[in-house]
Amino acid sequence: xxxxxxxxxxxxxxxxxxxxxxxxxxxxxxxxxxxxxxxxxxxxxxxxxxxxxxxxxxxxxxxxxxxxxxxxxxxxxxxxxxxxxxxxxxxxxxxxxxxxxxxxxxxxxxxxxxxxxxxxxxxxxxxxxxxxxxxxxxxxxxxxxxxxxxxxxxxxxxxxxxxxxxxxxxxxxxxxxxxxxxxxxxxxxxxxxxxxxxxxxxxxxxxxxxxxxxxxxxxxxxxxxxxxxxxxxxxxxxxxxxxxxxxxxxxxxxxxxxxxxxxxxxxxxxxxxxxxxxxxxxxxxxxxxxxxxxxxxxxxxxxxxxxxxxxxxxxxxxxxxxxxxxxxxxxxxxxxxxxxxxxxxxxxxxxxxxxxxxxxxxxxxxxxxxxxxxxxxxxxxxxxxxxxxxxxxxxxxxxxxxxxxxxxxxxxxxxxxxxxxxxxxxxxxxxxxxxxxxxxxxxxxxxxxxxxxxxxxxxxxxxxxxxxxxxxxxxxxxxxxxxxxxxxxxxxxxxxxxxxxxxxxxxxxxxxxxxxxxxxxxxxxxxxxxxxxxxxxxxxxxxxxxxxxxxxxxxxxxxxxxxxxxxxxxxxxxxxxxxxxxxxxxxxxxxxxxxxxxxxxxxxxxxxxxxxxxxxxxxxxxxxxxxxxxxxxxxxxxxxxxxxxxxxxxxxxxxxxxxxxxxxxxxxxxxxxxxxxxxxxxxxxxxxxxxxxxxx
Numbered sequence: 001x002x003x004x005x006x007x008x009x010x011x012x013x014x015x016x017x018x019x020x021x022x023x024x025x026x027x028x029x030x031x032x033x034x035x036x037x038x039x040x041x042x043x044x045x046x047x048x049x050x051x052x053x054x055x056x057x058x059x060x061x062x063x064x065x066x067x068x069x070x071x072x073x074x075x076x077x078x079x080x081x082x083x084x085x086x087x088x089x090x091x092x093x094x095x096x097x098x099x100x101x102x103x104x105x106x107x108x109x110x111x112x113x114x115x116x117x118x119x120x121x122x123x124x125x126x127x128x129x130x131x132x133x134x135x136x137x138x139x140x141x142x143x144x145x146x147x148x149x150x151x152x153x154x155x156x157x158x159x160x161x162x163x164x165x166x167x168x169x170x171x172x173x174x175x176x177x178x179x180x181x182x183x184x185x186x187x188x189x190x191x192x193x194x195x196x197x198x199x200x201x202x203x204x205x206x207x208x209x210x211x212x213x214x215x216x217x218x219x220x221x222x223x224x225x226x227x228x229x230x231x232x233x234x235x236x237x238x239x240x241x242x243x244x245x246x247x248x249x250x251x252x253x254x255x256x257x258x259x260x261x262x263x264x265x266x267x268x269x270x271x272x273x274x275x276x277x278x279x280x281x282x283x284x285x286x287x288x289x290x291x292x293x294x295x296x297x298x299x300x301x302x303x304x305x306x307x308x309x310x311x312x313x314x315x316x317x318x319x320x321x322x323x324x325x326x327x328x329x330x331x332x333x334x335x336x337x338x339x340x341x342x343x344x345x346x347x348x349x350x351x352x353x354x355x356x357x358x359x360x361x362x363x364x365x366x367x368x369x370x371x372x373x374x375x376x377x378x379x380x381x382x383x384x385x386x387x388x389x390x391x392x393x394x395x396x397x398x399x400x401x402x403x404x405x406x407x408x409x410x411x412x413x414x415x416x417x418x419x420x421x422x423x424x425x426x427x428x429x430x431x432x433x434x435x436x437x438x439x440x441x442x443x444x445x446x447x448x449x450x451x452x453x454x455x456x457x458x459x460x461x462x463x464x465x466x467x468x469x470x471x472x473x474x475x476x477x478x479x480x481x482x483x484x485x486x487x488x489x490x491x492x493x494x495x496x497x498x499x500x501x502x503x504x505x506x507x508x509x510x511x512x513x514x515x516x517x518x519x520x521x522x523x524x525x526x527x528x529x530x531x532x533x534x535x536x537x538x539x540x541x542x543x544x545x546x547x548x549x550x551x552x553x554x555x556x557x558x559x560x561x562x563x564x565x566x567x568x569x570x571x572x573x574x575x576x577x578x579x580x581x582x583x584x585x586x587x588x589x590x591x592x593x594x595x596x597x598x599x600x601x602x603x604x605x606x607x608x609x610x611x612x613x614x615x616x617x618x619x620x621x622x623x624x625x626x627x628x629x630x631x632x633x634x635x636x637x638x639x640x641x642x643x644x645x646x647x648x649x650x651x652x653x654x655x656x657x658x659x660x661x662x663x664x665x666x667x668x669x670x671x672x673x674x675x676x677x678x679x680x681x682x683x684x685x686x687x688x689x690x691x692x693x694x695x696x
Contacts, residue, residue: 005086015090018043025050032056045097046123050105055116094191098127107144114171115147131191134158147172158184169223176226177219186212186239210239210246230255236267243306245271260284265295270303276325289336300325309339311396315374318356326350330367340397344369348376356420358413359383372397383409386434399446403453407437419445425483425506428554430468433461439476448507453478459490466531469497481507488518493531495523495544515551520544525570533677535579542573542601550609559612559636569604575621584628584644584671584682612636632673640680642673 001020025039033056041048107119124139138156142149147170154165167178182188216232236249249267253260262282269278276299284291301316308316330346350363365379377391390405407414411431415423439455455476463469472490477483483503490497499518506512525542529535550564575581605619612635619630619642632642646669675681 005089015093016086017093018089042100044092044095046101046103046125048103048105050107052105052107052109054109054111094131096129097125098129099125101125101128117144117171119144133188133191135188144171151178156184156188158188161185161188163188174222174224175220176223178217178226180216180218180232181214183211183213186210186236211237212239228255228257244269244304247271247275255286258285258287260286262293269297270299270325273321273323274300274303274325276300276303290334291336292331292333294331296327296329298325298327301328309396311399312374315394315396319353320355321350321353323352324350326353326363328367332369340372342369342372356416358416373402375402379405381409383413385410388414399444400450401443401445402441403443404440405438407439408434411435411437418443421507425503425512428464430463430465431459431461432468433459435459435462437476441478443478448481451478451480467492468531472497474500478506481505492520493523493527496521497523512554513552514554517549519547525573539574539577539579542570542575542603544568544570562609562612562636564609565607566609567604567606569602571602573601573603575601575603580677580680581621584646584673630673638676638678640673640675640677643685644671644673645669646671 003018005016021042023041026037028035034054036052039050103123110116121142128135140154142151149169151167156163161183163182165180169176214234218226218230221229231254233252239246247268251265252263265280267278278297280295282293328348332344334342345368348367362382365376368375373395375393381388386408388407393402415426436458441453444450458473469492474485474488485501488499497520501516504513522543525544526540529540546568548566552562602622605616607616613633621628630644670685
């Protein structure tokens, strides 16, 4: 005999079917009703033994019940099945027994007056599976009397753990109450509730292992809606819950209709250094999956990484807390079905951690999340050398960072926080002193295309390669992949400089193009040469000024791409004493003793930069006794090829007359400079071969 709780018998395999097999009974139709004795049947592999009496509807004394009346009575019973029966049938059909349990059922049924119906049931079973989850044993006692269905005990056992239920229901109005206690593993008790409840609670799949206890009180409420009126508590130990490790956890809850309130949350989540407490409360609408919560925690946010979106997790996973997890307080709201609706306001505080490998001593900020954007403001991030203050907003979905901040931190570390390409670009420069930087705008760390930053900087002991300025300031603009340094001013080697620099394609690992223009005034030549060549002393005395404009591409063939032009001058120097001109001094002294040691005070030249070399057509070295002019090239590999003409006296009318008179001699004082800066070689150009040997 097959009964469908939903009233549809078309499908023989419906989960709402209840099928009775091997039905045997002695049935006697009496004047007062139908008596069933020595009845047995198999329902869900449970062997049921029963005796019952179905009281006749409107029985008349001395008149027997007809088969038609019996059919009507049975149809009336089936036509008034309770609304919760389909869900119960579905649950019962999920049960599989290792051996058939025995059930003893006795009842007297009044089809038209349930309040008069009486029944008693006792069942005991052993090895059993529910939705693939095993139980060792179970037992059930139930009775119906005086219009109340009472379940004094329903117990399920798995090893030393158990689940116990007591319940009661008024059959006249359907109002019910229940109490459930469980120490079973999570999957064991979760398999006992209807699947729609699991889905509503977002807990269809629970992990094995760990330990869980809970207690739930339901009602008073209509039996079909008792799940909408629950209060209780849940305790967890050593459980991996949706990727979040719960070392210990406790929550008390209450459900009222579609509202689920979490009255108290107290947990210890995470493992190792990530571990920390979590406290709070919250609420969830079970129909729309909208939620709101308040939480205080001192755990590493990496402990809840599995609950975040992909982009959020990528940012959070870059945080490494070395000793103490951060503390944070937050109010959150959102929709489990739409992560973009997540909103949060709170406060975040952490010490001794790193982000993208950049060490941060302390961090303190209000924090908010809205429309997928995480905003820290007002924010203070401190390191040993300085701090970053202001506003930072991270747009996870669009891979953008909005800035309005000042920094006195190491620029390398700020670049590392922004991203690897930013740090790699900044590593092109030297930062050995304090730096004060302001920046406002947006960084597109995905493609750089929409980056737009304006800022300024004041630096000390900063530069590039061998060049290290004393002080400097500039305005900054980043537009897409272009970087502009404007209004550059500062001091270097006791002099001053001005200029501007631009870079393009800064998102590339190589082949970054650049353009620079600038001037220097009255810088100490000896300090400059010591920085460039590690040489100094009196020979390099002097004051250098000049202008230059050049550009190129940073890459494998950097020198071949450099082009530019400029001019420079040196005043009040002892230039003939430097090593580069030492060979010329010796040659001049052999022609005329003492001539090579005459004081050469001033130098000037204009130049062009092309093809990995600096070329000049008008280099002039002027002194009180002799002067020199030169033309030629200095190559970036430090080799030289210059022609130098030595002349008497400085410029002027007297010098011009003397040079005209001594022109033949002057032609003999032409030399070629070759070799390198470390090993310069001077050779006469126009001396006869028979005189050439005096210079060897």
